[in-house]
Amino acid sequence: GAGVSQSPRYKVAKRGQDVALRCDPISGHVSLFWYQQALGQGPEFLTYFQNEAQLDKSGLPSDRFFAERPEGSVSTLKIQRTQQEDSAVYLCASTLLYGDEQYFGPGTRLTVT
C-alpha cells in the first residue's frame, strides 16, 4: 500500500475487555515496530519484528500484551483484560532497511473506561 495503515483508528473498551489492534505496514518492509504513546509524551517502544520473527519484546508492559506477525506482513497487537492505564495511542511503524527511518501509521487511540 501507499503507507502504513492501522485499524481501528479509535477504540473504546470497558475495563477487562480484550482488544486487538491491526497494523498493515508498507509492502516489502521487513521491520515492524509497535509503540505506545501517552498524552504529551514521545513514543515508547513495545516490540519489534523482523519478518515474522519477534526479535525484541522487552517494551511490552505486562504479559497482558501480545503481538504477532505470522506471515511477515500484517501485525496484530492484542491486549487482554484491559486496564485504565492501557489508555494511549498505539503507533505502528515499518522500515525497509535496518536502522533506517521509520514510517508511521496514524495510530489507534485506545480509551479504557
Added chain:
Amino acid sequence: AQSVTQLGSHVSVSEGALVLLRCNYSSSVPPYLFWYVQYPNQGLQLLLKYTSAATLVKGINGFEAEFKKSETSFHLTKPSAHMSDAAEYFCAVNSNYQLIWGAGTKLIIKP
C-alpha cells in the same frame, strides 16, 4: 546507551519569526539522527535525517538541522514560522534497530 534530550516542552514564536528547537544526544557510536513532526491526531512524519553525510541537513516544509559533533547537538531551525508549523516535534537517535526518542517539543505559533 543512546539518549536524546529536547530542551523545552513548549516553544512559542510569532508568525514569521525564527524557529529553533533544541536536541542534544548521547551516543557511543556515530549516530543517525532524525526529526519527526506530529500533527494532532496523526502519526509521526519524518522531517529530516542525518546519516553521516553533510552536517547541514535540509528537510521538508523549509526546516533544516545542523549536526554538531562537538556539541552533541542536532537543533532544528526554520527561518520564518508559519501557522501551519504548529505541531509537536520529536528528535530521535538510532540504537541498532530501534529509535530512541526525545520527549517532544510542542511548537506554538502566535499570530
